[in-house]
Amino acid sequence: MSVIIPAYRAERFLAAALESVAGQTHYDWEVRIHEDGVYDNSAKVIDAFSAKHPGKVFHSSSVRNSGVSRTRNQLMDAAQGDVIAFLDADDLWLPEHLERALAAIERNNADWYVSAMREVDAQGQATGPERFPPDVAPNEMAASLLSHNFIPTSLAVFGPRVVHSNFRFDPNLKVGEDLDLWIRLLGADLYPAKADRVTILYRRHESNTTNDPVRFAEEFAKVFEKHLGNPNLPSGACLRGIDIMLNPVIRMTRWRAPHRALCANFRRWRARWRPAKVSSSFLKKNR
Numbered sequence: 001m002s003v004i005i006p007a008y009r010a011e012r013f014l015a016a017a018l019e020s021v022a023g024q025t026h027y028d029w030e031v032r033i034h035e036d037g038v039y040d041n042s043a044k045v046i047d048a049f050s051a052k053h054p055g056k057v058f059h060s061s062s063v064r065n066s067g068v069s070r071t072r073n074q075l076m077d078a079a080q081g082d083v084i085a086f087l088d089a090d091d092l093w094l095p096e097h098l099e100r101a102l103a104a105i106e107r108n109n110a111d112w113y114v115s116a117m118r119e120v121d122a123q124g125q126a127t128g129p130e131r132f133p134p135d136v137a138p139n140e141m142a143a144s145l146l147s148h149n150f151i152p153t154s155l156a157v158f159g160p161r162v163v164h165s166n167f168r169f170d171p172n173l174k175v176g177e178d179l180d181l182w183i184r185l186l187g188a189d190l191y192p193a194k195a196d197r198v199t200i201l202y203r204r205h206e207s208n209t210t211n212d213p214v215r216f217a218e219e220f221a222k223v224f225e226k227h228l229g230n231p232n233l234p235s236g237a238c239l240r241g242i243d244i245m246l247n248p249v250i251r252m253t254r255w256r257a258p259h260r261a262l263c264a265n266f267r268r269w270r271a272r273w274r275p276a277k278v279s280s281s282f283l284k285k286n287r
Contacts, residue, residue: 001026001098002081005033006071010089011040013203016124017089018049026098032058032075033089037065042089069169069177072153076168084158090203091154092124097199101157110193112185113157117200127204133194142186146224146237149179155200156182162190175216176223187232214249214260221245221267228271242271 003021007014021031031053035042038061050057058078076084083105085098101113116132133151136144145151156178167185169177224241227233246264253260 001029001083001085001102002075002079003029003031003085003087004072004075004079005031005087005089006036006068006075007033007042007046007089008036008065008068008071009039009042009207010035011042011045012207013090013122014042014045015049016092017087018045020093021087022049022053023095024093024098025095026102029085029098030056030058030080032079033060034071034075035059035061036068036071038063067171067174069171069173073168073171076163079163082160082163084163086153086156088152088154090205090207091152092120092201092203093154094199094201096197098157100195100197100199104193104195105157105159108193111159111161111190112192113159114151114192114194115155115157115200116195116198117152117155117202118198119204120201122203122205124201124203130198132196132198133192138186138191141191142183142232143234143237145179145182145186146233146241149176149182151178151182152200152202153178154202155195156192165190170226173219173222173226175219180223180226183227183230183233187230214252214257217245217249218260218264221264225267225271239271242268 005017018031021029031049033046035046043059043061046057046059050059060074072086083102085101087093097115101115104110105113114133116130118126118130119128121127131150134144162185165188167181167188167190170180173180221242224238224245228238230238246268249264250261253264
């Protein structure tokens with residue numbers, strides 16, 4: 001079992017995330033953590049944790065930030081386990097997370113696993129109800145994700161069939177890279193087992209919310225643009241997603257940044273008039 005943790009300015013919450021790994025009832029794990037740019041004292045936190053768990057923690061770093069997709073891909077390539085569990089450096093696992101994930105994958109002959117979660121604040125206090133993956137058929141799950149990405153990365157555990165495939169996060173996507181990967185997995189008939197108990201505390205705080213909603217929408221629209229020709233998604237779903245993302249951009253930038261409004265309008269026009277490349281090789285080309 002390989003635990004993948006990308007770290008970017010992660011010092012504040014990293015120790016708690018690592019201790020939630022150490023507290024797992026399934027103890028046969030390795031942690032692979034990469035500092036994507038050295039901007040704080042995360043290395044000291046990692047070194048202290050590594051000293052308590054010799055031989056189980058593998059730490060790397062880069063001077064400059066290269067993005068979370070490249071970081072996760074690098075860690076996945078280095079992982080030694082047949083199962084990969086993702087954990088963001090500000091989230092927490094409850095003690096049975098890994099044990100329940102492995103059991104669910106085996107029991108259901110599933111390819112991967114999606115946990116359930118509860119949002120907490122910076123102090124770890126619950127801020128909302130428990131949230132479970134929706135009860136939808138496997139062939140309807142991608143369409144459901146398009147309307148709402150209910151799988152933050154820390155909820156995902158990849159079984160051996162996914163680990164040994166060539167699927168990786170798309171480094172060209174700055175946001176929504178997880179949604180893109182889930183859609184591609186489902187399109188390749190790689191289906192998850194779903195949790196019946198919360199095992200993730202998903203931390204919502206000021207540092208992981210966007211302070212530039214225009215840039216966020218501009219970037220997220222790229223996920224929908226990428227999948228315009230995806231034969232496994234409902235006709236028109238990606239067009240609606242592009243409109244949902246870019247219409248507010250046009251409204252917010254029409255006067256203060258008209259070039260951005262013009263670009264967003266062009267992207268909406270292009271999505272409607274560009275011939276959709278629908279073919280059976282779509283997913284192979286977009287692995």
